[in-house]
Amino acid sequence: MKSARLLSFALSLLLSFIPALGAERPNMIFILCDDLAQGDLGCYGQKLIQTPNLDKMAAEGTMFPQLYSGTSVCAPSRSSLMTGMHMGNCPIRANREVQPEGQMPLPEGTLTVAQVLKEAGYATACMGKWGMGMFDTPGSPLKVGFDHFYGYNCQRHAHSYFPTYLWNDDQRIPLDGKTYAQELIAQDTLNWVRKQADKPFFLFYAITLPHGKFEIDDQGLYKDKPWTELQKNYAAMVTRLDSDVGRLMDLLKELKVDEKTLVIFSGDNGASFAPDSEVGSLFDQSMGGKLRGYKRGLYEGGLREAGIARWPGKVPAGQVNEAPWAFWDFLPTAAELADAKLPANAPKDGHSVVSLLKGGEAPEREYFYWELHEKASIQALRFGDWKAVKNGPMSPTELYDLKTDLSESKDVAKDHPELVAKAEAMMKVARTEDPNWPMVQNRAGKGKGKKKAAK
Incomplete structure (x- = not known):
């Protein structure tokens, strides 16, 4: 009986380590x-x-x-x-x-x-x-x-x-x-x-x-x-x-x-x-x-x-x-x-x-980052409830407070120059330079064809 109980215990212990996760x-x-x-x-x-x-x-x-x-x-x-x-x-x-x-x-x-x-x-x-x-x-x-x-x-x-x-x-x-x-x-x-x-x-x-x-x-x-x-x-x-x-x-x-x-x-x-x-x-x-x-x-x-x-x-x-x-x-x-x-x-x-x-907490992160290279090279970055959008490398950085302005209708960049600077610094850190994706203000003559392909 004792050996049977020990065997049962050992088996249950072994099973507890097999991919549970399985x-x-x-x-x-x-x-x-x-x-x-x-x-x-x-x-x-x-x-x-x-x-x-x-x-x-x-x-x-x-x-x-x-x-x-x-x-x-x-x-x-x-x-x-x-x-x-x-x-x-x-x-x-x-x-x-x-x-x-x-x-x-x-x-x-x-x-x-x-x-x-x-x-x-x-x-x-x-x-x-x-x-x-x-x-x-x-x-x-x-x-x-x-x-x-x-x-x-x-x-x-x-x-x-x-x-x-x-x-x-x-x-x-x-x-x-x-x-x-x-x-x-x-x-x-x-x-x-x-x-x-x-x-x-x-x-x-x-x-x-x-x-x-x-x-x-x-x-x-x-x-x-x-x-x-x-x-x-x-x-x-x-x-x-x-x-x-x-x-x-x-x-x-x-x-x-x-x-x-x-x-x-x-x-x-x-x-x-x-x-x-x-x-x-x-x-x-x-x-x-x-x-x-x-x-x-x-x-x-x-x-x-x-x-x-x-x-x-x-x-x-x-x-x-x-x-x-x-x-x-x-x-x-x-x-x-x-x-x-x-x-x-x-x-x-x-x-x-x-x-x-599963209903728990979201992971902490510093930012979300996006870019796209169709006509102009455009960028966006969200940090907290702030959203920065840059519609070309030579375009001004726009800033929106998604908590109060989800429709991104009020650009508050002029009111928060420190946040604009922070967003621009994070945009630089977020991207790895790649010769396939140079930051270009306008791909004249290319955008139309690529846009057609993306329709």
Whole structure:
């Protein structure tokens, strides 16, 4: 009897040291949609577009209105999410095309969240839009930690929702040009997740909707609305995005992995429409002027995302958490959740937000930093509730108090020269010089082409 008790005690002690963490390691899904305005979702105040599945996700999880994107266009924002680096250090800081297909790739040796999780024993996949390197470059999704890829590699190719081909891993799959690509992407996503039910997995679900071209296979609820075709298509695209998220959430429940899966939802940057435009005005994408700016600018409307996180029993349900965090926090967060050890040379820009996701405190940090190199090289920095914006290296530094002026309508730089000086000093410290990304006041003759590629 005594030896049996000792054996039982020894066994329980041994089990207590086996990755705990093992049973606690969640599946992770990051759903990244394309060019969604924060105000496009019902849970964020939208009145005309229906998003019942995302509204339900918000009710069952926590909304994060101050989840910040990497920057305000596609490729660099996604690069920040994947690498854990803000724009001062990220190797991709703008959209740059590579002909005949693709974008400037992540360089050789770049650490990604997919690599970290794969090495920790996770199955990994990316479905939707990549835009960080074609398959013959070091930025290929298949060379930076993903076991499987399906969708568009090139973001310019992703402009078409009825393409003549998609990619299944690195194999080009011909299509008839009449099939709605998102249906194929959604189905591949569901098929892959179904196969992972008995093992930990990481899914980067990079849905292209509601990015332009604004094409939809069915206007659905909005067909008979007294709106323009563009307005109907846009609304239908957002609702289609919502329904595909719903299909994925239903599958998690069917597979009985719902309670051990962290799902984070976000957009890659702000809306592609100006607030007074045909779409921006009808759907009040600025939320009554609450957020200034949109895609390609570094005001809050271009950077704040419709953040939602859901993990039953871990992420508090029905809460709105106003603590700020950013895309570059995802890599260290995922590493902590996976009980993965980061290499010594891992980026230090991000902070784990595991505690924050679970309802605890946000990590302390000195600042958030952004830059973008489309036309002028623009910069922004948030420190505390202060936000500094510099729309070109020769432009004056603007200063806003987000606590009292979220709409960034009152530049108080002249009233606080000491804070302006502090912000400018931090901007210099935050960025690493890179010959690919010189600080330029105006890229005359280049901006138009790059802007077209980023639409």
